Amino acid sequence: MRSDVRDFELVPAGSVREACERLEAGYKPLAGGTDVMVLLSAGKLAPRRWVDLWNLDELRGIEVRGDAIVLGALTTYTEVRRHPVASVELPMLAQAARETGGIAIQNRGTLGGNIANASPAADSPPALLAYGAEIELVSSRGSRRVPYEGFHTGYKRTVATPTELVARIIVPRAERSHFYRKVGPRRAQAISKVCFAGCVEHRDVDISAVRIALGGVAPVPVRAIAAEHAILARQPFAQVQHALDGAIAPIDDVRSSARYRRRVAANLLGEFLADVGLAS
Numbered sequence: 001m002r003s004d005v006r007d008f009e010l011v012p013a014g015s016v017r018e019a020c021e022r023l024e025a026g027y028k029p030l031a032g033g034t035d036v037m038v039l040l041s042a043g044k045l046a047p048r049r050w051v052d053l054w055n056l057d058e059l060r061g062i063e064v065r066g067d068a069i070v071l072g073a074l075t076t077y078t079e080v081r082r083h084p085v086a087s088v089e090l091p092m093l094a095q096a097a098r099e100t101g102g103i104a105i106q107n108r109g110t111l112g113g114n115i116a117n118a119s120p121a122a123d124s125p126p127a128l129l130a131y132g133a134e135i136e137l138v139s140s141r142g143s144r145r146v147p148y149e150g151f152h153t154g155y156k157r158t159v160a161t162p163t164e165l166v167a168r169i170i171v172p173r174a175e176r177s178h179f180y181r182k183v184g185p186r187r188a189q190a191i192s193k194v195c196f197a198g199c200v201e202h203r204d205v206d207i208s209a210v211r212i213a214l215g216g217v218a219p220v221p222v223r224a225i226a227a228e229h230a231i232l233a234r235q236p237f238a239q240v241q242h243a244l245d246g247a248i249a250p251i252d253d254v255r256s257s258a259r260y261r262r263r264v265a266a267n268l269l270g271e272f273l274a275d276v277g278l279a280s
């Protein structure tokens with residue numbers, strides 16, 4: 001049954017500091033609201049006190065630094081798609097942004113919300129994992145920077161405490177070949193069955209790193225580290241695929257079967273290797 005909005009309190013934050021004080025007092029953060037409103041509509045929203053982050057310019061904007069692109073937590077998908085540097089240098093993230101929901105969701109949904117909401121089927125986490133991103137968290141006690149790898153600790157759980165906000169996403173700049181593919185029931189307005197992001201970083205002509213990340217195939221977005229090592233060791237495809245298979249733990253659910261997800265993950269691995277010129 002739909003919730004009655006009169007049962008909820010929503011206060012705008014005038015600053016990050018004020019927002020953090022609200023979190024200390026037990027409020028929950030609201031960004032674009034695109035995940036929260038679905039729960040509200042379904043009558044499944046348990047927290048009653050919310051602090052609205054939307055007007056916090058401190059959490060907005062995309063900053064291009066010498067070694068990294070820094071995205072404020074309130075960066076929307078539309079802003080990623082339209083940014084002249086982020087859309088070119090971070091094509092996997094730009095593609096995730098293009099394929100997230102429809103235009104209305106892209107205008108309102110934020111990267112910080114996507115990460116904090118911690119859905120295993122979300123579309124930007126595999127791209128951010130493959131880029132080797134870091135997350136800046138802020139609270140009344142200060143700020144800390146954590147690797148995005150390891151940020152998700154279990155289904156809908158993260159290392160962030162209830163009194164911390166996701167403030168910024170820091171993505172290192174590098175020379176990369178990339179591959180991103182979202183597989184869902186249709187091309188738009190679809191939740192992923194499997195999402196694959198892979199990139200190869202180069203130093204001069206040598207490969208300096210391979211990173212592969214997947215969504216929709218485990219309780220959290222996962223890095224396939226053993227598969228990356230197998231690729232760097234130039235092992236045959238069957239061994240790379242075996243390593244990838246060991247990194248994922250898909251389930252049967254309303255969207256797909258575990259068997260289908262394993263098959264799709266293997267197929268996308270093959271496409272990735274062919275695409276970046278590493279097929280054996």
Ligand SMILES: Cc1cc2nc3c(=O)[nH]c(=O)nc-3n(C[C@H](O)[C@H](O)[C@H](O)COP(=O)(O)OP(=O)(O)OC[C@H]3O[C@@H](n4cnc5c(N)ncnc54)[C@H](O)[C@@H]3O)c2cc1C
Pocket residue numbers: 028029030031032033034035036037038053073074099100101102105108109110111112113114115116117121122123124164165166167189190191192
């Ligand atoms: C029709 C529809 C289609 C969608 N399609 C997709 C899709 O294709 N792919 C996809 O990945 N997602 C999709 N989503 C989910 C959603 O749009 C995204 O997850 C979006 O990025 C959430 O961001 P938000 O700002 O709206 O988060 P909100 O709804 O405001 O918040 C979500 C959660 O994150 C917390 N939160 C928000 N910001 C912060 C912060 N800065 N720090 C700490 N906690 C925070 C909130 O407390 C809440 O628990 C879809 C949703 C809808 C309704």
